[in-house]
Amino acid sequence: EAGVTQFPSHSVIEKGQTVTLRCDPISGHDNLYWYRRVMGKEIKFLLHFVKESKQDESGMPNNRFLAERTGGTYSTLKVQPAELEDSGVYFCASSQPGRREAFFGQGTRLTVV
Amino acid sequence: AQSVTQLDSQVPVFEEAPVELRCNYSSSVSVYLFWYVQYPNQGLQLLLKYLSGSTLVKGINGFEAEFNKSQTSFHLRKPSVHISDTAEYFCAVSSLGGYQKVTFGTGTKLQVIP
Numbered sequence A: 001e002a003g004v005t006q007f008p009s010h011s012v013i014e015k016g017q018t019v020t021l022r023c024d025p026i027s028g029h030d031n032l033y034w035y036r037r038v039m040g041k042e043i044k045f046l047l048h049f050v051k052e053s054k055q056d057e058s059g060m061p062n063n064r065f066l067a068e069r070t071g072g073t074y075s076t077l078k079v080q081p082a083e084l085e086d087s088g089v090y091f092c093a094s095s096q097p098g099r100r101e102a103f104f105g106q107g108t109r110l111t112v113v
Numbered sequence B: 001a002q003s004v005t006q007l008d009s010q011v012p013v014f015e016e017a018p019v020e021l022r023c024n025y026s027s028s029v030s031v032y033l034f035w036y037v038q039y040p041n042q043g044l045q046l047l048l049k050y051l052s053g054s055t056l057v058k059g060i061n062g063f064e065a066e067f068n069k070s071q072t073s074f075h076l077r078k079p080s081v082h083i084s085d086t087a088e089y090f091c092a093v094s095s096l097g098g099y100q101k102v103t104f105g106t107g108t109k110l111q112v113i114p
Helices: none
Strands: A003-007 A010-013 A020-026 A031-037 A043-050 A051-056 A064-068 A075-079 A088-094 A108-112 B002-005 B010-014 B020-021 B026-029 B031-038 B044-050 B056-058 B063-070 B073-078 B085-095 B108-113
Touching: A003 A051, A003 A088, A020 A088, A031 A051, A043 A064, A064 A088, A075 B044, B002 B085, B010 B020, B020 B108, B026 B031, B026 B073, B026 B085, B031 B063, B031 B073, B044 B056, B044 B063, B044 B073
Parallel strands: A010 A108, B010 B108
Antiparallel strands: A003 A020, A020 A075, A031 A043, A031 A088, A043 A051, A064 A075, A088 A108, B002 B026, B020 B073, B031 B044, B031 B085, B056 B063, B063 B073, B085 B108
16 A cells, blocks of 8 residues: 655755645545654644645644645645745645544655755 | 653664653643654654553554653653664654644654664
8 A cells, every 4th residue: 555655755946936745645544734844843733634624724834835635635735935944844644534643754855045 | 732842852872772762741631642753764654652541552663652641751662772773753742632633842863873
């Protein structure tokens, strides 16, 4: 069974540009989460989808971040325009309905220069 | 609100020696507890979890952790480490009710020295 897959693994963009990160959860996992780790700090929650609905987006830093999950399958996280402080590793995770164990992807390392 | 404290950012230990990685948490509600591991160039992998029942939890790769409610701790231990255990370890909590989001600590880098 395939795990959580994230694309791209690395992305280097200039300040002001737009970047879109993608996450493919494990098949059948209704819950999808985005997290971010800024260098040296803790991994922080960004938002939680249940199927295609945003259940909790309290961790989204500002309105430059837009997450979508069309059809309840894969999810995208767009940063527009990117700022230097957006650099970090973005993790996606998924879990089955009612289960607490979340499976994480390898993360996307975003560098804004 | 919840928080997780991992006081040790780095822990060097010789191969075959025991190790303990410390984790303390703060929460106004009951929580589930987790340890995740991130090997170099890989994603986060669940090492073990405490949901209920026995406070001593065994995980993969010979790791175990003990939940201590009175001390709000969930320390991770291994009696004998291997080079392959070199990784970053994250303690995390999730509230019993409500949403399933996880609050992580800042991580502890375990460096196993040959």
